[in-house]
Amino acid sequence: xxxxxxxxxxxxxxxxxxxxxxxxxxxxxxxxxxxxxxxxxxxxxxxxxxxxxxxxxxxxxxxxxxxxxxxxxxxxxxxxxxxxxxxxxxxxxxxxxxxxxxxxxxxxxxxxxxxxxxxxxxxxxxxxxxxxxxxxxxxxxxxxxxxx
Ligand SMILES: O=c1ccn([C@H]2C[C@H](O)[C@@H](COP(=O)(O)OP(=O)(O)OP(=O)(O)O)O2)c(=O)[nH]1
Ligand SMILES: [Mg+2]
Numbered sequence: 001x002x003x004x005x006x007x008x009x010x011x012x013x014x015x016x017x018x019x020x021x022x023x024x025x026x027x028x029x030x031x032x033x034x035x036x037x038x039x040x041x042x043x044x045x046x047x048x049x050x051x052x053x054x055x056x057x058x059x060x061x062x063x064x065x066x067x068x069x070x071x072x073x074x075x076x077x078x079x080x081x082x083x084x085x086x087x088x089x090x091x092x093x094x095x096x097x098x099x100x101x102x103x104x105x106x107x108x109x110x111x112x113x114x115x116x117x118x119x120x121x122x123x124x125x126x127x128x129x130x131x132x133x134x135x136x137x138x139x140x141x142x143x144x145x146x147x148x
Contacts, residue, residue, distance in 0.1 A: 001060070001118070008032075008092055009050035015110060017051070026065065026115030029095055033109040039099040044079035047095045047113060055087040061121045064095060064114050075101020078114065085116070 007013055009032050017027035031037070032050030039045055055062060064083030070076040079096030095114045099105050107113060137144075 001057075003118070004054045004056065006052040006054075007050070008052055009048075011110070012050040017116065026117050028067065028112035029064065029093060029114045029116055030110045031095070031097075031107050031113045033107065035109065037107045039076065039097060039105045039107060041075075041099055041102055041104065044096060044098045046079075047097055047107065049093040049095060052090055052092050053085070054090045055085070055118070058087045058123055059121060060087055061085060061119055063117045063119060064093070065117060067112065067115055070113065074103075074105050075099055076105050076107075076113070083114075087121075 005016070007016070012030065012032060015030055017029060019027060029049045029051075032048045037045060037047070053062065062085035064078065064085065066077040077098055077100055079098040083094075083096065085093065093116070097107065097113055
């Protein structure tokens with residue numbers, strides 16, 4: 001699919017999001033910073049990416065997810081756990097970075113801090129009913145199928 005993208009900071013021009021391999025699902029997003037930013041343990045900072053996208057089609061959304069290496073090795077994940085980008089959002093993509101680790105982490109300018117996945121979305125219209133047709137699961141949840 002084609003998505004309109006605005007470069008809000010010219011320094012991003014050479015480093016636009018791209019799929020690193022033919023099979024990649026995620027596009028890495030970079031920290032559009034003027035100087036290194038120290039993220040202390042427990043701290044959350046909203047970091048601009050220097051770009052905006054307009055998906056335009058309500059049948060799609062973008063998810064911002066942590067990068068596995070940063071999250072697992074350094075405890076740098078997202079303050080909102082997952083970022084949801086609406087198809088009609090036209091503002092700068094922002095990444096809430098949260099250092100849930102025990103050590104300070106320095107984010108370098110233009111470092112790849114998160115990844116974005118574009119996903120199909122269904123918008124529901126709700127049909128209010130008194131009863132649902134019976135299903136195998138019924139109302140069982142939260143471990144109702146057992147542990148193993
Ligand atoms: O990690 C994120 C999450 C959201 N957004 C932008 C795109 C999204 O479309 C908009 C609103 O996000 P959301 O609906 O999750 O936040 P909200 O707190 O409900 O704000 P709003 O009242 O603007 O919907 O903020 C980002 O740039 N980064
Ligand atoms: Mg909202």
